[in-house]
Amino acid sequence: MSRKHHKEQEEIQEQETISAGAAETPAEETAAIPAATEADMDAEISARDAEIQKLREEVMRRAAEFENFRKQKEREAALSGTRMLENIVRELLPLIDDLKRLMSHIPAEMQAMAEAKPFIEGVELIHKNFMSLLERKGVKEIEAKGKMLDVNFHEAITQIDAPGAEPDTIVEEYQTGYTLGDRVIRHAKVIVAK
Known part of the structure; x- marks a missing residue:
C-alpha cells in the first residue's frame, strides 16, 4: 500500500504543481494582457482620433x-440675367x-392743332413709360x-468749330448712350468742339 499511497501522493503533488503553475500563468498573462491591451487601445484610440480628424x-x-460652387453658380446666374437684360435693352x-x-420732329403747326394734341401726348407718355421701366431695371442715359x-462713355463722331466752347467739350449729342448699372451698353455718339 505504501507504493500505492506514494504514487497517489506523487500524483497529487504533480497536480498541485500543475495547478499552481496554471494559476500563476493566468495571473501573469492577465497582468500582461491589460498592459498590452491598454497600449494597443491607446494606439487604436489615437489612430481613430486621427482618422476622425482627417474625416472632419x-x-x-x-x-x-x-459653398464656393453654390456662390459661383449664383454669380453666374446673376451675370446671365444681367447679360439677358442687357441684350433686351440693346434691342x-x-x-x-x-x-x-x-x-x-413734330411740326410746330401740328403741335398747335387741338386734334393732334392727344396723339403727341400719347407718344410722349409711351416714351416716358419706356424710360421709367428701363430706369427701374438700372438703365440710365x-x-x-x-x-x-470721356471715351469711357462717349464716342466722338466728328469735331466742329464751336465759338466759346472749350476743346473736347460735347456740343451736340447725335445718339443717346446708356448704362446698365456700371456697364456701358451703348456709348453716346457725340459731336465735340475743336
Whole structure:
C-alpha cells in the first residue's frame, strides 16, 4: 500500500504543481494582457482620433467647396440675367431712339392743332413709360451735352468749330448712350468742339 499511497501522493503533488503553475500563468498573462491591451487601445484610440480628424477636415473641405460652387453658380446666374437684360435693352434702344426722333420732329403747326394734341401726348407718355421701366431695371442715359468728352462713355463722331466752347467739350449729342448699372451698353455718339 505504501507504493500505492506514494504514487497517489506523487500524483497529487504533480497536480498541485500543475495547478499552481496554471494559476500563476493566468495571473501573469492577465497582468500582461491589460498592459498590452491598454497600449494597443491607446494606439487604436489615437489612430481613430486621427482618422476622425482627417474625416472632419475632409467634410469641412467638401462643405467649403460646395459653398464656393453654390456662390459661383449664383454669380453666374446673376451675370446671365444681367447679360439677358442687357441684350433686351440693346434691342429696345432703336425703338426708344425712334420715339425721341418722332417727338423732336413734330411740326410746330401740328403741335398747335387741338386734334393732334392727344396723339403727341400719347407718344410722349409711351416714351416716358419706356424710360421709367428701363430706369427701374438700372438703365440710365449717359449725360453728354456740355460735358467734357470721356471715351469711357462717349464716342466722338466728328469735331466742329464751336465759338466759346472749350476743346473736347460735347456740343451736340447725335445718339443717346446708356448704362446698365456700371456697364456701358451703348456709348453716346457725340459731336465735340475743336
